[in-house]
Each structure stands twice: as C-alpha cells, then as structure tokens.
Amino acid sequence: MKTLPSVLLGAVLLAISSVETTAQVRQPAVFENPERIVTLSPHLAELVFAAGAGDLLVGTVEYSDYPPQASSIARIGDAFRIDSEKLAALGPDLILAWPGGNPQSLIDGLRNDGYQVLELAATGLESVAIQLRRIGELTGHADRAGRAADLYLAKVDRLRVENLQKPPIRVFYQVAQRPLFTIGRKQVISEVVSLCGGINIFADLDSLAPVVSMETVLLRNPQVILSARTGSANPLDIWLDYPAVAAVRLENLYLVDASLLARAGLRLADGAAQVCRLLDQARRKIEG
Numbered sequence: 001m002k003t004l005p006s007v008l009l010g011a012v013l014l015a016i017s018s019v020e021t022t023a024q025v026r027q028p029a030v031f032e033n034p035e036r037i038v039t040l041s042p043h044l045a046e047l048v049f050a051a052g053a054g055d056l057l058v059g060t061v062e063y064s065d066y067p068p069q070a071s072s073i074a075r076i077g078d079a080f081r082i083d084s085e086k087l088a089a090l091g092p093d094l095i096l097a098w099p100g101g102n103p104q105s106l107i108d109g110l111r112n113d114g115y116q117v118l119e120l121a122a123t124g125l126e127s128v129a130i131q132l133r134r135i136g137e138l139t140g141h142a143d144r145a146g147r148a149a150d151l152y153l154a155k156v157d158r159l160r161v162e163n164l165q166k167p168p169i170r171v172f173y174q175v176a177q178r179p180l181f182t183i184g185r186k187q188v189i190s191e192v193v194s195l196c197g198g199i200n201i202f203a204d205l206d207s208l209a210p211v212v213s214m215e216t217v218l219l220r221n222p223q224v225i226l227s228a229r230t231g232s233a234n235p236l237d238i239w240l241d242y243p244a245v246a247a248v249r250l251e252n253l254y255l256v257d258a259s260l261l262a263r264a265g266l267r268l269a270d271g272a273a274q275v276c277r278l279l280d281q282a283r284r285k286i287e288g
Contacts, residue, residue, distance in 0.1 A: 033140055034094035034116075038087065040106075041079060041098040044120060045070045046265035047132050048096070050148050053139035059090045066259070066267070082106065084113070094138070096120055122264035124188050125195070125272070129153050132266070148266060155269040159195055159276055166197035169279055169286070172222035172247070173200065177235050179211045188268070189261055196276035198224065222247045224282045226275065228258030252282040 038059035039045040045064040048057050054069055062078040064070045076086045079101055092115065097107045099119045110117050118138075120131045129149035136145020171193050175181035183190045185203040193200045201220040202212060225247040227235045236253040243249055256278070260271030 032138060034092075034138060036090065036092045037094050037096065037139075038076060038090060038092040039064070039096045040082075040102045041096075042066070042070075043122070043263035043265040044096045044098060044131075045073065046263065046267070047120075047128075047135055048139075050266050051132055051136040051139060051145040052141040053135065056139060058092060059087065066263075066265075080106065082110070087115075094118060096135070098122065122188060124191050125156050125268065126153070128264050128266065128268055131264075152266045152269050156195070156272065159269075159272055163195065163197040163276055163279075166280075167283060167286075168197060168199050169283060170201050170221065170223045170246075171198040171279070172202070172217055172220070172225045174225060174227035174235060175209060176230075177227075177238055180214060180217070181209050182212050184208050184210050188264060192261065192268075192272045192275050193279075195272055196279045198275075198279050218242060218245060221245060223250065223286060224252045224254065224279060226254050226256050226278065228262065229255045230258070247282075250282065250285045252285060254278045254282075 035056060036058045037048060037053070037056045039048060039057065040061055042061070042064040045057060045060045046066055048054060049067050049070065054067075057070075057073055059074045059076045060070065062075055064073060064075075074086070074090060076090065077083045079098070080103060095110055095115050095117045097110070097117050097119045099107065099121045101122070107117055107119060118134075120134065121127065129152055132145050132149045132152070133142070136142045173183050173189055173193065175183060182202050183200060184205040184207045185200065186206065187208045190200040190203055194203075201217070201222050202210060223246045225236060225239055225245075229235065234255070236255065239245060239248050239253060247253060256274055257271060260267045260274060
C-alpha cells in the first residue's frame with residue numbers, strides 16, 4: 001500500500017477537480033449490467049466496492065488502495081496516463097472516469113478508441129451518494145448501493161444538524177505549503193468546513209485550489225489551520241514563526257486524515273466528522 005504518495009496525490013487531485021463538469025459533460029448512452037469495469041480514480045474504485053460490485057472491477061489506477069481488496073486489482077496507469085495495451089488486454093465493457101481529475105483529452109481518447117466511458121463528477125458531499133446509486137443501478141446492485149448511500153447521507157445530515165447553531169470559526173485549509181495552496185468556495189473540503197460551522201477564509205475565491213500568499217493568510221487571521229500529513233515532516237510547522245496568528249496562539253494547528261477527506265467516497269462523511277471534532281476542540285480553547 002502506497003500510503004503517503006496516495007494521500008498526497010489524492011489531496012491535490014481532489015483540490016483541483018472541477019465541481020462544474022456535470023452540466024458540461026455530454027454523456028453517451030451506457031449499457032446496463034457491465035461485466036468488466038475499469039475505474040480511473042481511487043475514489044471510483046471505492047464506490048464500485050461500496051456498491052457491492054467489486055467482483056466486476058478488473059482494472060484501476062495507481063493509489064487505489066481502499067478497500068484492501070482494491071490493492072490487488074490490475075493497474076492500467078494513473079489518473080493522467082493510461083497504458084493502452086494493458087487496458088486493451090483487460091477488455092472492459094465500462095470505464096468509469098473522473099471529469100476534472102482525469103484530463104478530458106484522455107476521456108475523449110478512450111471514447112474514440114471505442115470504449116464505453118461514464119463520467120462521474122465529484123460535485124460535493126451529496127454527489128457521493130448520487131454516484132454510488134448510479135453505479136449500483138448499472139451493476140444490478142441498486143438495493144445495496146441505495147442502503148449505503150442512505151447511511152452516508154444520514155451521517156452528513158446528522159453533522160449538519162449538530163453543527164448548525166455552533167459559533168462560527170475562521171479556518172484556513174492548507175493543501176500544500178510550497179507553493180501555498182488552499183481551497184476555494186467550490187471545493188468539497190470547503191463544504192465540509194462550512195458543514196462543521198467553520199468559515200473558509202478563502203471562500204471568496206472561485207478557484208478550486210488557489211495559490212495564496214503567507215501575508216494574505218496572516219491578514220485574514222484564521223483561528224484554526226488544518227492540513228493533511230503528506231510526509232514525515234509536519235506541514236503545519238511553518239506557522240510556528242507567526243505567533244500573532246490566532247490559530248498559532250491558541251495552538252489550533254491540526255492534522256487531518258487525507259485518506260478520508262481527499263477522496264469523494266463514503267469515507268468523506270468520516271472525514272467531515274473528524275473536521276467537526278477538531279473545530280469543536282478549537283472552539284473550547286477560544287471560549288476558555
């Protein structure tokens with residue numbers, strides 16, 4: 001299992017993925033009941049297994065490591081490059097692609113080669129359930145997928161209700177430190193922050209993964225700084241030189257589990273729950 005690389009790649013890919021692709025994508029008719037599926041994203045492989053159709057998955061891309069069974073599925077490349085010979089040898093009758101994460105030129109090329117491709121866009125928290133139900137319908141597992149989707153949405157709704165009346169708290173989410181990437185308002189992690197009663201300090205930016213300056217972060221003075229661990233070093237240590245920042249002064253510098261937040265699968269609800277717990281912890285420090 002390639003834990004650290006998968007976390008890093010997943011965080012960056014989810015941060016740059018488009019949330020506006022659904023209306024723009026021209027979806028061809030898709031045959032029902034595929035027997036050999038290939039996924040072009042780790043989170044799509046997760047959803048195939050969650051739908052109960054893991055036995056139909058014959059190929060996927062690098063960093064597909066959840067559930068554990070996904071690690072044994074044949075690799076045909078990564079999110080950006082596909083080995084055409086390996087793909088042809090697998091003979092898929094359905095390819096699940098990730099618009100915004102996979103280059104559109106790659107998706108179009110697969111269609112031109114005669115493959116049947118379904119694009120499933122990561123458009124936010126609710127899109128996870130929509131995608132899961134779609135996969136369940138296609139593979140003959142509508143009931144199981146529906147139950148899993150309902151459970152996921154119930155978790156999200158419960159978090160929304162629990163955090164509705166909590167005091168707002170200013171949050172900076174650090175995707176990468178050099179350059180300093182963060183999240184704009186249309187990014188799903190920004191939706192998670194809002195769900196937990198937080199205010200993404202860069203929610204005024206339309207860009208999904210804007211590069212910001214250290215000076216701008218200091219001016220907006222977050223009360224909490226979140227980041228995913230992507231290596232042996234703590235990426236939040238860069239803020240220790242700025243004790244005037246509220247998040248530093250209050251020791252509200254928290255690492256989150258990118259394997260939960262960086263992929264638009266069912267575990268996103270667990271990632272949201274983790275963020276909500278951390279914001280609650282930060283609130284107690286502010287109030288105390």
